[in-house]
Amino acid sequence: MSLSDFIDIHTHILPGIDDGPQNLEESAALARCYTDMGITQVIATSHYIPGTAWAASSQLILEKIAELQGYLQRNSIPLAIFPGMEIAYHKKLQEHLETQTFLPLGTSFHYLLEPSFTDSAEALFHCLDQLLEQGRKIILAHPERIPGLREMRNPIDQLVRQGLKIQINTGSLLGKFGAESKHVGLQFIESNCVHYLASDAHGVNSRRPPTGEEWSQLGIILGIDVLEQLCCINPAQLLAEKE
Numbered sequence: 272m273s274l275s276d277f278i279d280i281h282t283h284i285l286p287g288i289d290d291g292p293q294n295l296e297e298s299a300a301l302a303r304c305y306t307d308m309g310i311t312q313v314i315a316t317s318h319y320i321p322g323t324a325w326a327a328s329s330q331l332i333l334e335k336i337a338e339l340q341g342y343l344q345r346n347s348i349p350l351a352i353f354p355g356m357e358i359a360y361h362k363k364l365q366e367h368l369e370t371q372t373f374l375p376l377g378t379s380f381h382y383l384l385e386p387s388f389t390d391s392a393e394a395l396f397h398c399l400d401q402l403l404e405q406g407r408k409i410i411l412a413h414p415e416r417i418p419g420l421r422e423m424r425n426p427i428d429q430l431v432r433q434g435l436k437i438q439i440n441t442g443s444l445l446g447k448f449g450a451e452s453k454h455v456g457l458q459f460i461e462s463n464c465v466h467y468l469a470s471d472a473h474g475v476n477s478r479r480p481p482t483g484e485e486w487s488q489l490g491i492i493l494g495i496d497v498l499e500q501l502c503c504i505n506p507a508q509l510l511a512e513k514e
């Protein structure tokens with residue numbers, strides 16, 4: 272396994288669109304974090320939080336990707352950026368999925384869904400149950416970070432059996448979000464209900480992609496086979512999926 276096989280499916284790399292980089296230079300600096308490691312493919316997952324300033328349209332996201340991709344090419348930074356968004360769970364999510372255009376990850380069928388830090392877990396589970404029943408493909412972002420979900424292993428296991436996929440943050444396993452997120456993230460992985468490990472990077476400073484040393488730590492924590500499955504094999508299959 273080489274770092275060149277890693278594909279980050281959750282990163283806030285687009286400029287001036289959410290709490291990630293605020294301009295092209297900052298986006299390029301984050302892109303260099305990847306290419307310096309040999310990583311060449313990421314999925315841009317800007318926040319979509321309705322009713323806030325972080326709710327860019329699919330069209331704007333595609334325009335930002337094209338703008339950044341051109342800037343990276345002119346600056347010889349060989350990072351391919353695939354479209355996506357991190358859709359915040361909200362009470363009208365199901366209705367909005369019917370009536371609005373959201374970007375799935377790459378050309379796949381899968382939407383990345385961010386659980387709420389404040390809404391009840393029951394409301395989320397009910398919504399996920401309905402969406403999965405309808406045949407929607409959902410990847411739940413970083414449940415290990417959400418206090419209301421950490422004790423909800425049985426309902427989450429049930430949803431995984433129904434087809435839900437789970438993405439854990441690298442920062443959680445590295446202890447950057449506290450001991451509880453790390454503990455719960457490892458529990459999820461040990462119970463084989465995690466499909467993806469991704470950085471959820473927001474820039475080059477406090478929430479940056481793992482360094483080489485940190486990737487080595489993750490290999491020790493998880494074992495190389497698990498790391499390869501969650502960061503290389505499963506993301507590659509996702510990018511190969513066609514709508």
Ligand SMILES: [Fe+2]
Nearest residue numbers: 281283357471
């Ligand atoms: Fe995120």
